[in-house]
Each structure stands twice: as C-alpha cells, then as structure tokens.
Amino acid sequence: xxxxxxxxxTFGGSGVVATELGLSLARKGHKVHFITYKRPVRxxxxxxxIYYHEVSSMSYPLFEYEPYETALASKLVExxxxxxxxxLHVHYAIPHAAVAFMVKxxxxxxxxxxxxxxxxxxxxITLVGxxxxxxxxxxxxxxxxxxxxxVSEYLKKKTVDTFGIEREIKVIYNFIDFDRFKKVDKDxxxxxxxxxxxxxxxxxxxxxxxxxxxxxxxxxxxVSKKSPALLLLIGDGPERPRMEEMCREYGxxxxxxxxxxxxxxxxxxxxxxxxxxxxxxxxFGLAALEAMACEVPVISTNIGGLPEVNIRNKTGLLSNVGDxxxxxNNTLELLLNDAKLSEFKKNALxxxxxxxxNAIVPQYERFYEETIEKVLSGIAIN
Numbered sequence: 001x002x003x004x005x006x007x008x009x010t011f012g013g014s015g016v017v018a019t020e021l022g023l024s025l026a027r028k029g030h031k032v033h034f035i036t037y038k039r040p041v042r043x044x045x046x047x048x049x050i051y052y053h054e055v056s057s058m059s060y061p062l063f064e065y066e067p068y069e070t071a072l073a074s075k076l077v078e079x080x081x082x083x084x085x086x087x088l089h090v091h092y093a094i095p096h097a098a099v100a101f102m103v104k105x106x107x108x109x110x111x112x113x114x115x116x117x118x119x120x121x122x123x124x125i126t127l128v129g130x131x132x133x134x135x136x137x138x139x140x141x142x143x144x145x146x147x148x149x150x151v152s153e154y155l156k157k158k159t160v161d162t163f164g165i166e167r168e169i170k171v172i173y174n175f176i177d178f179d180r181f182k183k184v185d186k187d188x189x190x191x192x193x194x195x196x197x198x199x200x201x202x203x204x205x206x207x208x209x210x211x212x213x214x215x216x217x218x219x220x221x222x223v224s225k226k227s228p229a230l231l232l233l234i235g236d237g238p239e240r241p242r243m244e245e246m247c248r249e250y251g252x253x254x255x256x257x258x259x260x261x262x263x264x265x266x267x268x269x270x271x272x273x274x275x276x277x278x279x280x281x282x283x284f285g286l287a288a289l290e291a292m293a294c295e296v297p298v299i300s301t302n303i304g305g306l307p308e309v310n311i312r313n314k315t316g317l318l319s320n321v322g323d324x325x326x327x328x329n330n331t332l333e334l335l336l337n338d339a340k341l342s343e344f345k346k347n348a349l350x351x352x353x354x355x356x357x358n359a360i361v362p363q364y365e366r367f368y369e370e371t372i373e374k375v376l377s378g379i380a381i382n
Contacts, residue, residue, distance in 0.1 A: 001368060002031045004079055006072070006100070007091040009040035013286045014121035017151075017174050018091040019043050024177070024361045026050045035079055037068065041263075053079050069095045069102075076103045080114050087115045087368050090145075093124040094134055097141035104144075115375040117368065118145040120169075122283030122304075123210075125159050139163040147371035149364075152305030155283040170367060173308075174284045175360035176352055181266045181293035183349070190271035193257075198228040199335045202272040202296070204265060204287050205279075207237025212301075214239065215278035215324050217246045217256070219299075222328035224255060227335045231256045232268055269294035273341065274331055277301070277310075280321050285309045288316075289355055292348035297341065299330050309355075315348040 003025060007018035019040040022032040026049035033051045034040060043052065057071035072095075079085065080103065088103070090096035097118040107114055118141070125138070142148055142165055149172045150156040156169045194200055201220060205211040213233075220231045233243070233256065240258065247253045262268060269275070275291035277300040282288075284305040288298045292309075298316035300306050310316045317330035334341045 001025075001365075001372075002033075002084060002086045003368070004033045004035055004076065004083075004085045004088045005091070006035050006076070006088065006096045007040065009034075009036045009038050009043075013174070013284070014091045014119075014124075015040055016042060017121070017286065018089075018119075020175070020177060020357065021089075021361065021364060022050065023047060024357055025365075028361070028365075033079055033083055033085065035072070035075055037072075051083070069099050072096075073099045073102045073106070076100070077106050080107060081110075081112070085114060087117060087372055089117045089119065089364075089368070091119045092121055093118065093138050093141055097145055098137050101141055101144045113375055115146045115368075115371045117147040117149065117371055118142060119172075120148065120150045120155055120159055120283075122151070122155060122281075125155060125162065125283075135163070139165065143167050146375050147367060149367065151284040152308050154305040154308065158283075172363050172367065173355055173360060174286050174289065175355050175357040176289050176293045177357045178293060178353075181269070181290050181352075183295040184267075184270050186267060186270045189267070193271065194230055196228065198230050198255075199273045200230050200232060200271055201274050201276055201331065202232045202234065202268060202291070203276045204234035204262075204290075205237070205277075207235050207239045207243070209239060210280050211237075211239070212278045212280050212321070213237075213243055214246060215322065215327070216276050217243055217250070217252070218324045219276055219278065219328045219331060220256070221250045221252060222324070223331050223335065224252065226332055229255070229335065232259060232272065233257065234259050234262050234265060234268060236260050265290065266294060269296055272296050274299055274334055275316075276327070276331065277306070278321070278324075278327060279303065279306075282306050289352055292316075293352040295345040295349045297334055297344035297348050299327055299334075301327075309351075311347075311351055315344060315351045 005022045008015045019042040026032045035053045037055045055072050055075045057066040090100045100116040148169045151174050203216045275296045275298045282304040298310045301321045302318040319326035
C-alpha cells in the first residue's frame with residue numbers, strides 16, 4: 001500500500017505512535033508518506049520506503065495567525081494526487097480529521113477518491129474536542145471519516161457518549177517495539193546513580209497539569225522516609241518550575257534528578273524499579289506500557305484506559321486520582337518486598353507482550369484494506 005500519515009511531529013504520544021506505526025509499515029514493504037510541518041522527532045534518519053513532505057504556510061498581513069489548516073489541506077491534495085496514495089491515516093481529530101474532509105471534497109471534484117482513517121488518541125476527545133468551540137466540528141469530522149479507530153475501549157466509549165458518534169469505532173491499542181524497549185544490562189549505570197543500592201523510581205511525561213506531576217514529588221517524599229530511593233524525572237513542561245520548588249521545600253534535591261527530554265528513555269527505564277503515573281486522565285498510558293516492556297511495575301491512578309494496560313495486583317497497583325497516601329503505600333509495598341517486586345516485574349513484561357508492535361500493526365493493515373475496499377465499492381461515507 002501507499003499510505004499518507006498526518007500527525008503532530010512532537011514528543012507527544014500521538015506523534016510517537018504515528019511515527020512508529022509508519023516505520024513498521026515501511027519495514028513491511030509499504031510506502032509511507034509523512035505530511036506535517038516538521039520532521040517527526042523519531043524520524044531523524046534515512047529509512048527505506050519512508051517519504052517526508054513538509055507543510056509550509058506563509059504569513060500575510062491580513063491574518064493574525066498563519067492558516068496552517070489550509071496549507072496542510074493543499075499539501076495533502078498535492079501528495080495524494082501526485083504520489084497516488086491509497087489511503088490517508090490522520091492522527092488526532094483536531095484539526096487533522098477536519099482537514100481530511102476538505103481534502104476528500106477537493107479531490108472528489110476531480111473524480112478522485114481517497115479513503116481516510118482517523119485515529120483518536122485522547123485529548124483530542126477528552127479535552128480539545130469536548131470544548132464547545134470545537135465540538136460540532138469534531139463530531140462531523142469523525143462521522144465523515146471512512147474508518148475510525150481509538151486507542152482504548154475507554155476512549156471509544158468516551159467518544160460515543162460525548163459526541164453521539166454514528167460511525168463504528170474500532171479499538172486498536174497502542175503498541176510497543178521490543179527491539180527498542182526491553183530490559184538490558186545497565187547495572188554499571190545504576191550503580192553510578194545509586195551506589196548504595198537505593199531503589200530508583202521514575203516518571204516520564206510532558207509535565208502538564210493533567211499528569212499531576214506534583215503528586216510524583218509528594219509520593220516520593222513519603223516513600224523516601226521509609227526506603228532509600230532516587231527519583232528520575234524525564235520530560236519537561238509548564239509544571240517543572242513548581243516541581244523544582246517542591247524539591248527544595250522538601251529538602252529532596254539531592255535525590256531527585258530532572259533529566260529533561262530524552263531520546264533514549266529505554267536506557268533509563270532499564271535501571272528503574274518502579275514507574276509512577278498519577279495522571280488525572282490517560283486514554284491509554286503509553287508511558288506505562290514502555291516501562292512495563294522494560295520490566296518496570298507501574299504505580300498509577302485507576303482512570304481512563306490505564307486499567308486496560310496496568311492490571312491491578314499483577315503488573316502494578318492503582319489508586320484514585322490525588323490519593324498520594326495510597327500511591328506511596330503501594331510503592332512501598334513493592335520496594336520493601338523483593339519477591340513481590342520481582343514477580344510484578346515478570347508480570348509487567350508478560351502483559352506488555354500483548355501490545356507488541358508485531359501483533360498490533362497487522363490489525364492496522366487489515367483495517368486499511370477493509371476501509372479501502374469499502375470506499376472503492378461505495379459502501380463507506382462519501
């Protein structure tokens with residue numbers, strides 16, 4: 001197949017999943033075209049069967065903001081027309097699904113059909129799409145897609161309940177590439193950071209309010225009173241200044257490392273003992289899955305799609321949002337019991353195997369083929 005992928009090219013989960021999906025499809029012999037405003041962060045080298053088309057928009061005195069959606073639509077029309085794409089796969093409803101409808105309309109006027117698959121990732125539904133400013137466009141764009149997928153059963157239900165979606169939504173979970181995310185021997189690295197055998201806790205996110213990253217500091221403060229430990233914080237974002245203040249207030253700066261954005265997250269996960277994810281909302285929990293693939297149990301909240309990934313009392317322990325006391329006790333339950341920690345590490349890997357990229361990508365391939373067949377036969381939405 002000749003596939004176009006539209007995504008946000010940043011460190012966010014939707015962009016990472018879209019890029020890894022494209023790379024896997026290319027390795028299987030499909031031609032994959034990424035169309036976005038800059039090269040995705042995980043697409044920094046040359047890859048066979050991968051093509052990149054940059055969207056550039058010009059500024060005009062008349063416009064306060066550059067009309068990116070129009071520029072993206074024009075670029076997509078050009079790529080579909082001249083690269084003879086079989087299908088467009090757009091990640092994130094706003095604005096990509098709406099732009100895709102415009103592209104379909106432009107091409108239809110030329111007698112061309114382009115099947116569109118929209119994948120819903122989370123905040124495009126739970127946050128952005130739920131804003132009344134965008135809600136009607138989100139609903140229309142999803143209903144106008146030829147195929148729709150969601151990354152969890154939770155997100156599927158949330159979408160249907162919020163917007164009254166008429167299209168069938170297929171759940172295709174996010175995935176993990178075990179060629180990259182796996183337990184490797186980094187004991188020398190661990191001994192350098194924790195020379196006295198301290199347990200290592202880790203958290204990775206974009207440090208936004210929805211991630212409740214301040215709760216990570218609060219949990220660590222309680223844990224460190226009863227167990228020697230270090231905390232690795234991977235990522236960056238608007239909540240970091242307050243987190244740094246909390247480190248100073250608690251007197252924990254010597255035991256907390258702010259590592260910023262990291263490309264080789266897996267090397268840090270490989271030396272970690274417990275992953276902490278206290279989010280107020282997670283449609284799936286890709287960061288938790290990456291930790292589990294590296295044999296790191298997860299202490300998380302019990303919201304959204306997390307219980308579909310992190311299985312209570314098996315791969316980790318779950319608490320209510322904001323219940324710092326419970327999360328701290330759960331963390332200590334693992335750190336102070338080596339046998340239980342070892343068992344949970346093994347279980348985490350077994351659970352992560354269910355989300356292997358080799359199991360998930362064929363589901364996308366079949367869905368692409370079904371969607372193309374429906375459009376060409378006139379069954380799908382025109």
